Amino acid sequence: MKTDKHEIIFSKEDVQQFVQLIGDRNPIYQSAERAKAYTRRINEISSVSG
Secondary structure, eight states, X not given: OBOSSOBOOOOHHHHHHHHHHHXXXXXXXXXXXXXXXXXXXXXHHHHHHO
């Protein structure tokens, strides 16, 4: 994440732990493979509807 003044780097483990604690089931936070699959799916939907 980058703001106008600071760049913040989160580790994969920190993100996964936080997401687990808040109960977010979005697949992009579960693994790199699931994030890529989710992105491909969104891109496919966008190309069909656009």
